[in-house]
Amino acid sequence: MKEFVISEAQTEKAVLVALITQTQDERKTNEYLEELAFLAETAGAEVVRKFTQRLDTANSVTFVGKGKLQEIKEYITENEEIGMVIFDDELSAKQLRNIEAELQVKILDRTSLILDIFAMRAQTANAKTQVELAQYKYMLPRLTRLWTHLERQSGSSGGGKGGSVGLRGPGETQLEMDKRIILNRMSLLKQQLVDIDRQKATQRKNRGRMIRVALVGYTNVGKSTLMNLMAKSEVFAENKLFATLDTTVRKVIINNLPFLLSDTVGFIRKLPTDLVDSFKSTLDEVREADLLVHVVDISHPGFEEQIEVVSKTLNDIGGGGKPCILVFNKVDAYTYIKKEEDDLTPKTKENRTLYELESTWMAKLNKNCIFISAREKENIDELKDLLYEKVKELHVQRFPYNDFLFQMYDEESDE
Template identity: 65%
Template structure:
């Protein structure tokens, strides 16, 4: 029998900056996220490099001394790729690659690469391809170097892997063609949304990897792909859900992320249209993540960008089974931090500070799901009776749904 080969992970190092706008603590959080992104793309992180500076170096992003230090490590440890935590300018990419003689990938390219891996449908692939071409267009000089060396792996799954496709005119023509294709699909999807009837529409939104797809599976009793990696779901999934005697449509959408490439926001317009046209938003949050409040703010910023922040919303704090709490001594007067807040503390805090109703659950362990169903029933009913007042007799009582 043939032995199974273990998956080959690309060896990478990560590079980030500590600046006036981004503290050391925040940079470490971003680097944690970047490492998870790299792992999702198929990489093993060997080392992280951070430099404190007022602003990014216009030529090399980091200082030349730091870049020389990185190069020494890269050569000594046979590293394949250097990944930077911010989007690099075309000139920075060109200069760094010339200095390092290695493949250089920035955060935007890494996210686009993950999307390229995960796009399953023709529609998702078209959206990703458009975003990739728009990223490539100002960087064609740099792409020539890559193509001459015929490197594969992370950041190299994009379109334009023959000489003719790197011509600016042809890339622009391709962008125009993809936009027309997406416009056609957008119209078809808009028609599909209209044809779904008058059911109340509910959209799941949240930071990537907070458990939206798992919650979708539990509520709709379906089998949507869910995985403990970033951007497990790219394609919008719509399921009919019935709670008690009340049906509604539940939509799972692509996860958001800090520093989300602008190319993706634009190319995934139709996916975001599902959120724009929703009657109720379920904002799913990973309560076990130390940066969950930052995640909430990032999602709210994207919702604001698409004019959906004022929609009726329920905050669903997921993964309470992963929450860790370190008990402090009664005489310990040090400042409370996330690590020593109890789940009860966070519940009281968020019920008090949030204008939106909130609930704490575990989708994976199905904890408090009956309470969530009751809350959803009430929120959907409020919308339904306003839209269809003649159907009020349907809601004389709520039938408890067993866990």
């Protein structure tokens, strides 16, 4: 059972494929392809070409139409260095089998690519266990494609209903053995995660009664950089997708008020359900947080959609409805297309100034949003003041008798 894995040490050349559909227009498809290219680069691949096709829905047999598949095949034949094709949506076992048979190169979909990056990034036993379980969940319904060569042998050798002598059912037998091995392994991994969940729950309980704040957001928006800044820690931060897999928790003190700050795994569009399920113990930090700090990359052209993706994912995992601060990061990298003064075309997200964005969101969320640059340390003191007020408010709600102490402290600070 050999799955295709991209090694971090090697650079393979790849082409990307995506669809323009009724629910995904050309602009959105191109955005998704840019993100898929970033994923591929993070995994160690070099993207040399992108293919798109306009279809109402994906072809159930080959994902794209026969003509487009032939076009991709011809391009691969002309460019022999290309070793794989990556599709922007999850492929079924049937689609994988048919596409592989036609293109004769490695085929990955968005889900398997994300799983590969997670496997590459996993450092702790917890993360490795979670990723392995998600990989097996993905692999299980696709096992049949690994045994098609045996199925063809037994089906085409003229041996009647049972196939040729000596070839009756070997593929099926091996397939069932593999399924049983995987199911047993999954059962063991699930038990290990139950034990990890129990340990994590004990750790969370032992942290005392401090307010818990969780950094959440799309992948690569600067959560770990902000964590390092706030907690004066050294959490790994890198300009690549999913640089952080394990949740890191640090004690932060602002104006003598302590609270716990956690940095969590980033979300992404089309995040595999199996991955969300497997990372339950990691996402429990989000579910059990008292306050969420939703970090947004304001310099990304699709930041508003990223906000929606994160909000939806939070609701899906049971972390929605909590008090939340929206932190717009990377203001130092924000650029916009300047409109001519006599241009009467309506404002778009490409030509709104940072001041206009700030005014819009501040008016919408009042004191629940702030614009910063973690890298340039811009507006960090203002963020700390905002966090102090929010944490103090939650602390007083939980421990009303401390309200008097806070009032005394604030009065002394004013003097």
